[in-house]
Amino acid sequence: MNRFAYYTPLVLLGVLAVYFAAGLGRDSQTLQSVLINQKVPEFSLQPIEGATKGLSSADLKNQVVLVNIFGSWCDSCRIEHPFLMELKEKNIVPVYGIDWREVNRQAGPRWLKKFGSPYTLIGDDPKSRGAIAFGVTGAPETFFVDKQGVIRYKHMGPITEQNWNDTLKPILDELRKQ
Amino acid sequence: MIVETGHFALILALFVAALQGTLPMIGAHRRDQALMAIAAPAALIQLALVIVAFAALTYAFVTSDFSVLNVVQNSHTDKPMLYKISGVWGNHEGSMLLWALILSLYGGAIAAFGKNLRPSLKVRVLGVQSLIATGILAFILLTSNPFTRVVPAPINGNSLNPLLQDPGLAFHPPLLYLGYVGLSITFSFAVAALIEGRVDAAWARWVRPWTLAAWGFLTAGISLGSWWAYYELGWGGWWFWDPVENASFMPWLAATALLHSAIVSEKRDSLKSWTIFLAIIAFGLSLLGTFLVRSGVITSVHAFASDPTRGVFILLLLVVTIGGAFALFAWRGPSLKGSGLFQPISREGGLLLNNFLLTVAAASVLLGTLYPLFIDVLELGKVSVGAPYFESVFIPMMIPMLMVMAIAPFLKWKRGDFLGATARLKIALIITIVGGLLTWSIIDRASAFAAFGMALAIWLFIAVLTELAERIKLFRVPLIESGRRLLRQPRASWGMTFAHAGLAIMVAGMTASSAWRVESIQVMKFGDSVTVGGYTYTLKDVREVPGPNYIATRGTFIVTQSGASGEDDALTLYPEKRTYKTRKMTTTEAAIHPTFLGDLYAVVGDKDEKSGGYVTRIYFNPLVSWMWTGALIMVLGAGISLSDRRHRVGAPAKSKIVPGSVPAE
């Protein structure tokens, strides 16, 4: 073996170390969406108990809306709830809700009655068909859908005043201009 | 008070390790006897201190001292004593302390038993070992201190994850750590040799027993983990190519290659740089495993809660330790040329092929395990590398290995006679082909691959027996003479026989259980029966049964062999579903009845509200006990080999001149 070959392990270790160092800063858990800039896949959800209209992909057109995945079991959804109410009260942007995987048909409506509903339309999603359409892996997740019904952005985790002002509002404004 | 003593002992141990890692090494360089003499006593003192620390933590767990944060997070007064103790290492901080303990244990063992070691080598080995210890102890004290107190002390703790409250899993980490932390010694030997600039037969002779010990423990630890998964996780799986499983498997592959490479280095003064390289890699892979599990870079069921600061520290440790070793390797490697020459077809050639296949296999598993990280860091998206990848890459490599494993022991050193060797395996080949065809036609015509796997297992097993028969000249001399020869066989060759035979049995078990598993999932009401794998299962009832810290829903199955008469030969199986009070988790305890031909495996699930029955899963897993038995035989082989006086003394044994072998020097 010539001298060069004996250095290979050291070099390879160095390369590996760089990858590991880079990897340490990253979050291996979050799954980026592959649906960005794709039309929302077709789905159709029944209304929740007590409502007359559900939510389907056909409702997602002509205006920029947020689609929010939530559930009464989801603590982080509770955290973002006041902010979503603000979005509704100040008429900033319509928010459609997907009530994901409730244990019974009353849990969702009860939660909404107790805390208030920030949603213009709500779909009941006991079998995750709505969530799967959006490639959801957890709650809360919020999707920006533009006027053509194309998913333009996915936000994972609760919406707060901070991330709204920093990231999300600019996206909303941009989408509205188009 | 005791906890503080343990804490203090740990800090002292760090200083001792730091001293041990520096002064004696300088002494070896300057031939200063006084400095060199520090090494062995320091190693023993270090061991004693770490034992004190570990004992203190154990005491805290056993007495449920909830003023210690680690105990609060991982224990509870309701836990059975066995799990209070195993809780010590059932968490990140405690398991790192166990890591340090075993590291010091091996160092202490060298100090105590390495009397015949060349002094300069011994000192350097202890030096490198304690430098590693310094790193690990610093890591523990700075980022993962198990002795931190919590004030005010809560009344009770959070308890241990119920999945870990299991006898199999209680012993799994200690065995595993005795394995891959044990590879630190072979690493230290390698680095010491590189520093000295000498890799000779004596060095290889010292290295072998330690590699054997570590390998044996690692085999036991991995198998125990697989066995645990098999009976605990509820559907009979035993290997998932999960990143952390791979992290223990790769050192095993490297250690196996190392074991065999060391033989060539010792007996034939060849493949020396390979042996050194493998020794470095084996421990490097162990450190890599530690990094992967505790840093959060890889998604896995096994990972501890991830903490990037810990990740940075371990990465640094990894880079400095292995990088340093590789740097030495780059410098000294070219001068490690061996004098032993051999033909491609020879026993050395066979062992070289073995090395090659095992190394490529380990590299492939490493590639697959790390690939998702690479792609993620390069922002190329997210990719999963699961079992299908590893199976399609690993299994094809093992096929030639199993084939050659049978032939290589028949080849002579230096220049082997391939045709002669294969001629002696004629009978083995015939039995193999017949066995393979029988398997295919009787059991399963759909899978030629499964039949091939069984054929390989038969091939290896018969070849091992043939080799033994040859050595005792069975049927060529009177039986009594053969018997005498059998008793005179050196233990090291018994070790090989057992290890290879054990592997063959394992391969048969793995093939059968993967290919011919029978599964039946249904809802059963009391009195219903279902037939699986030739046995009829009748669900008698399902009851609630309290346990020490859980409530179990226990089903009762009466099992008879289909076609058998009456309840005389009936078996009763009691699968359970346990709900633990403190953590509100449920675990499944499958009811398993092992037989020679396979396991009867029954699981009771949730109640089906509509029909009033229960979900039941019943499996027949063929030849599963062969896997565990095979593993046990392999570990036994390592033990037998270790008990060979030649290994223990470490000096050349009084050589009996055996024709055909190379004389010892």
Add this chain to the structure above:
Amino acid sequence: MKFLAVIFALGLLSAPVGAVEPSEILKDPLLEKRARSISKGLRCVVCQNQSIDDSDAPLARDLRVLVRDRIVAGDSDQAVIDYVVSRYGDFVLLRPPVKAVTLVLWFGPIVIALIGVFGIILFFRRQKKYAAQLEKETKA
């Protein structure tokens, strides 16, 4: 280190049990076989490293039911897989697809093996040269 400590991902994951429920099983055994086979190759996206066939997470269950619905509706195996991949990406495939980005993964082992073979050939060549040299020296 090699340790089974289950991580609760958003409270969705509990102790794993072989997961297909009787109520999910399709009546047609051939279709069910297809469903099991496809499920074994799809990753549970809310779990740490399991297929949807192995996991009892609620989303895994829903995906299993979805797979069966699509099979019953007449989709081919590939169409079912594409359906899920179009929503979750290649990440959901336990057998990584052979694409530009995975070329190194799939061909890496062969390349490593070839390098090894090359090294071994070199090794034996050099051995021969060394042996020839030794012979010359002893003769001289």
